[in-house]
């Protein structure tokens with residue numbers, strides 16, 4: 009049984025940020041993930057907004073770690089080569105009550121350390137976002153948007169580049185402790201480790217129970233979204249939110265780093281953490297609500313829907329709690345337990361990783377890893393280059409001249425780089441997340457089979473072994489007719 013210094017359970021944005029942070033020390037680190045790739049759960053299913061930190065109660069971890077994450081996002085995106093735009097965001101209001109709520113939000117934000125928040129009048133609102141509907145707004149210039157797939161993949165790849173090993177398709181099913189070590193049994197193996205980090209997102213309650221830290225009540229809040237065609241992007245320079253409540257940001261319209269617009273989310277309490285369907289009635293509700301703050305929603309622009317589920321830790325009265333990040337030596341020595349990492353977990357992931365590392369260092373002196381390399385380079389986006397650079401790239405590598413995904417203009421060279429990714433991911437969805445292929449108007453109608461063929465050829469996979477996204481999502485199940 010292979011032995012590690014630290015095993016992180018969960019390869020979402022938080023688990024990957026923790027793994028990366030820990031690679032700054034000389035430790036043997038592994039990440040156990042039940043899915044076939046990073047960001048298959050909440051980290052790939054959200055609004056992708058880098059929050060300012062004004063919506064959380066003063067003194068909470070949510071407030072502190074969000075403000076920290078926001079402050080360092082520009083530097084991080086440059087270091088790890090993922091897309092982040094500090095485009096700002098507005099919260100629009102219409103009534104006296106809205107005005108009072110926005111003033112309270114600004115005061116709370118200032119106490120939390122969120123910078124430059126201000127109330128703006130209708131004229132300034134329309135100067136910033138001409139299509140927004142509101143009598144006034146709160147403007148947060150430091151808020152932004154990022155590519156949630158690129159961000160999570162970048163953290164994971166950099167962790168891997170610095171020595172962390174990712175084990176996919178390894179669902180943790182039991183944990184026991186013997187002679188100062190944890191034995192972890194998974195769906196496909198067994199591991200031994202000195203330290204465990206529970207960063208299992210929606211599975212945090214189950215892992216916490218396995219560690220012997222029982223009693224956390226984790227509920228799911230499901231949010232659905234509609235994705236609009238890129239042609240709508242020019243009408244939305246920054247996200248528009250309604251006035252938030254203490255626990256829910258409301259249905260907003262958000263520009264994405266690729267020029268689409270997303271509408272959502274609603275908030276539906278769920279007990280099934282694996283159902284991601286979006287009923288038509290919910291889509292209609294999202295569209296009706298969002299239309300009141302941004303009247304550019306037309307069914308002809310819908311290209312897809314998706315949903316995500318927030319793991320909310322609640323007390324006995326159902327009140328939503330702060331992030332819990334703890335070491336409980338009397339119950340589970342050498343285990344860091346993360347519970348209820350809901351929003352703003354995307355914004356706060358790297359500060360969470362730092363906090364976890366600092367907590368572990370209070371128990372053990374980790375020697376520094378002198379070879380730690382914080383920089384990582386992602387896949388060059390051909391379509392984003394100027395004509396001169398495109399010509400040079402094609403001259404150097406003719407695969408840049410062959411477009412595989414016509415909607416998003418993704419070249420064969422990019423697909424091949426994605427296929428040979430450092431994490432060893434080989435699903436069709438893994439290529440989609442790394443290149444944007446299949447994310448355009450036709451949703452893979454043209455390129456999906458071409459990508460499948462390239463995966464087969466490059467990795468020597470038989471067609472029957474090729475998976476779309478999940479463990480049993482076989483793309484080809486048999487032949488329809490014999491070859492002639």
Ligand SMILES: Cc1cc2nc3c(=O)[nH]c(=O)nc-3n(C[C@H](O)[C@H](O)[C@H](O)COP(=O)(O)OP(=O)(O)OC[C@H]3O[C@@H](n4cnc5c(N)ncnc54)[C@H](O)[C@@H]3O)c2cc1C
Pocket residue numbers: 017018019020021022023024040041042043046047048049050051052053054055056057058059178179180181207208209210211212215230231232273315316317318349350351352353354355356
């Ligand atoms: C609708 C919605 C909107 C949001 N919007 C924003 C936003 O705009 N800004 C923001 O900052 N945050 C936002 N968030 C929150 C943010 O997405 C999450 O806080 C963040 O992604 C959590 O990351 P994670 O790594 O903890 O969880 P996950 O991404 O869920 O990762 C946990 C991983 O653990 C794995 N796992 C679980 N159980 C096991 C097991 N037994 N064995 C092995 N692996 C296991 C899972 O497969 C998963 O990959 C939003 C979330 C939702 C749902």
